[in-house]
Amino acid sequence: MTNNLPDEDGLSRRTYLKLTGGVGSAALIAGCSGNSGGGDGTTEATESTEDSSGDSETTEQSGGDDSESEYNALEIQHWWTGGDGGAAIQALLEGFKEAHPEIEVTENPVAGGAGQNLHAVIKKRILNNNPPSTWQAWPGANLQPYTEASKLEDISESVWSQNDMQSAYLEGPKNAASPAGTLVSVPLNIHRLNNLFYNVSVLEDAGVDPSSIGSPSDLVNALSKVDEAGYVGMAQQTKSAWSTGQLWAQVLLGEYGADVYADVTGGNVEANADAVRDSLDLVKQYSQYYPNDAGSISWQDANSKVIEGDAAFFHQGDWAAGMYRGQDGFEYESDWGHVPFPGTDGIYALNMDSFPMPANNPSPEATKKFLQYVGSVDAQERFNPKKGSIPPRTDVPKDAFGPFLQNQMDDFANSEAQPLSIQHGLAVSPDALTAFGDAMSSFISGYDVDAAYEDVKAAFE
Numbered sequence: 001m002t003n004n005l006p007d008e009d010g011l012s013r014r015t016y017l018k019l020t021g022g023v024g025s026a027a028l029i030a031g032c033s034g035n036s037g038g039g040d041g042t043t044e045a046t047e048s049t050e051d052s053s054g055d056s057e058t059t060e061q062s063g064g065d066d067s068e069s070e071y072n073a074l075e076i077q078h079w080w081t082g083g084d085g086g087a088a089i090q091a092l093l094e095g096f097k098e099a100h101p102e103i104e105v106t107e108n109p110v111a112g113g114a115g116q117n118l119h120a121v122i123k124k125r126i127l128n129n130n131p132p133s134t135w136q137a138w139p140g141a142n143l144q145p146y147t148e149a150s151k152l153e154d155i156s157e158s159v160w161s162q163n164d165m166q167s168a169y170l171e172g173p174k175n176a177a178s179p180a181g182t183l184v185s186v187p188l189n190i191h192r193l194n195n196l197f198y199n200v201s202v203l204e205d206a207g208v209d210p211s212s213i214g215s216p217s218d219l220v221n222a223l224s225k226v227d228e229a230g231y232v233g234m235a236q237q238t239k240s241a242w243s244t245g246q247l248w249a250q251v252l253l254g255e256y257g258a259d260v261y262a263d264v265t266g267g268n269v270e271a272n273a274d275a276v277r278d279s280l281d282l283v284k285q286y287s288q289y290y291p292n293d294a295g296s297i298s299w300q301d302a303n304s305k306v307i308e309g310d311a312a313f314f315h316q317g318d319w320a321a322g323m324y325r326g327q328d329g330f331e332y333e334s335d336w337g338h339v340p341f342p343g344t345d346g347i348y349a350l351n352m353d354s355f356p357m358p359a360n361n362p363s364p365e366a367t368k369k370f371l372q373y374v375g376s377v378d379a380q381e382r383f384n385p386k387k388g389s390i391p392p393r394t395d396v397p398k399d400a401f402g403p404f405l406q407n408q409m410d411d412f413a414n415s416e417a418q419p420l421s422i423q424h425g426l427a428v429s430p431d432a433l434t435a436f437g438d439a440m441s442s443f444i445s446g447y448d449v450d451a452a453y454e455d456v457k458a459a460f461e
């Protein structure tokens with residue numbers, strides 16, 4: 001899969017315009033249909049679906065159609081491949097197969113961290129009225145264009161009335177699953193974003209105590225010490241911009257706190273100009289301590305440098321720990337450790353993945369069964385330990401989770417603030433996120449803090 005989608009941003013703006021303004025307009029939809037990939041490396045996934053689902057433009061979800069495909073075929077799209085949750089989604093699908101052997105599952109994964117390639121595929125398919133049965137989607141603001149265009153179904157009764165879901169989920173995840181007031185999606189996991197992972201022996205060798213790093217600016221000194229000891233300070237990928245957007249958000253949070261973070265994401269960038277500039281400048285300072293090949297690696301490649309003992313620190317969502325779990329001989333506390341990102345103790349910066357129910361669903365009955373399963377204890381107990389996330393249900397037994405995730409569960413339960421992710425679409429609209437992604441792409445190409453400040457301001461205001 002390519003990480004470069006030159007037209008992705010332009011396409012997404014056009015797509016959303018049509019989604020929000022052109023519902024029911026056959027002409028507008030036809031204007032963008034007829035594509036089967038668009039040269040973005042996703043052709044295969046899109047074409048195979050079109051083959052199997054036929055002319056879905058006229059397919060309406062109607063409980064009355066009991067055709068075989070509606071009941072028995074399920075197409076799922078996600079970006080969890082390899083070290084990025086591959087084992088976790090397989091464990092979930094095995095559990096689903098045991099519960100529903102009659103349903104045939106077709107996976108059409110589209111690799112690329114943070115959905116960098118899948119988002120465009122889904123937008124095109126929804127626009128063409130040819131959605132998959134369901135897909136990996138961030139809930140919250142990310143789903144608003146689809147609810148505004150009536151492209152998602154209310155599943156309060158058909159799904160959320162099952163498996164004690166209503167009482168087992170807390171309000172936060174339920175709200176995120178109801179971007180327009182009714183439940184349209186099912187959260188599967190909760191990831192924490194304000195993490196700093198480290199290699200224990202590298203830090204020992206460099207004489208750095210991670211628990212003594214009190215703020216994002218203190219981290220610069222620690223990186224410099226590690227560098228002097230001959231290691232990469234911070235394993236970071238800059239091949240695509242999302243990891244930098246995510247890092248900047250943690251720096252802002254750690255240096256200036258949850259209120260400033262919320263104010264900035266709420267659009268008040270100018271009122272917080274110093275905070276935004278300073279946090280961009282700190283990221284610029286960190287970049288001196290990135291690996292030499294940062295611009296050509298994925299986040300999994302970057303994380304491997306921590307596993308192999310070449311790098312000291314790694315900032316990522318806790319899916320990074322899902323990767324450690326799959327490594328023999330790389331154990332929590334003896335080989336790798338975790339502290340909340342400096343300055344963010346007591347904060348649980350939230351990201352979630354969910355599975356929505358699209359309108360024009362090619363297989364509504366099978367999808368309802370799948371979504372009910374996603375919302376069950378069994379699914380969340382299989383998926384989350386392997387993914388490195390915690391379950392959104394509050395009644396999933398802790399035993400399967402190992403000490404690191406048990407600590408995260410405790411931190412979540414005791415956290416005083418749970419700021420929503422910018423980079424993973426919970427806090428800001430897809431248009432703002434696209435503009436923010438552009439800002440971060442320019443930023444990593446030259447680390448011009450003033451220009452990045454103007455771009456971030458334009459994105460959020």
Ligand code: GAL
Nearest residue numbers: 084113114115319352353424
């Ligand atoms: C996030 C997603 C995670 C993980 C990560 C890296 O957006 O919520 O589940 O897959 O991207 O790709």
